[in-house]
Amino acid sequence: MKASAIAYRPVGLALGALSGMIASTAFKQTWKLIEGEGDAPDATDEDRPWRQILIAAAVQGAIFAVVKATVERSGAQATRRLTGTWPG
Template structure:
């Protein structure tokens, strides 16, 4: 990334950050829904057919390894989808308003 581009992205007025807040909240909800769908799709491909839902921490029939592995996969998917969505929405906001909404 060039230095000028990073500087432009780093700049943002207080008004832009305030205007972006509702957009960011809605984006977080939408990205969580998308991440959930992506995780379910990945889960159905990775796990045997007899298991519909991922193991939950309080379900005793699953080992700690299975629960932690599932949490790692789910967390990684959620983090990536959220980062992609936030970055894309910030760029769209910048195109529409001319200001970067971040710090």
């Protein structure tokens, strides 16, 4: 394993945590726009219909994937600018 990949590992973990927080906030705000409700349904929420639960899961997954990719790519580009090598 390259030294740059080892050095990037803690940065990647921190970026992963940051992307999770950003995605969670973005999903909550998006869900309020979609449904006008405060909380998105859980899969085990007995009072919510299947359709609503599946839509919430799809929206949440899409938001998390886009935010994660954006944050990780930005971190990798910043690492290249600082070190001259691409992490990975």
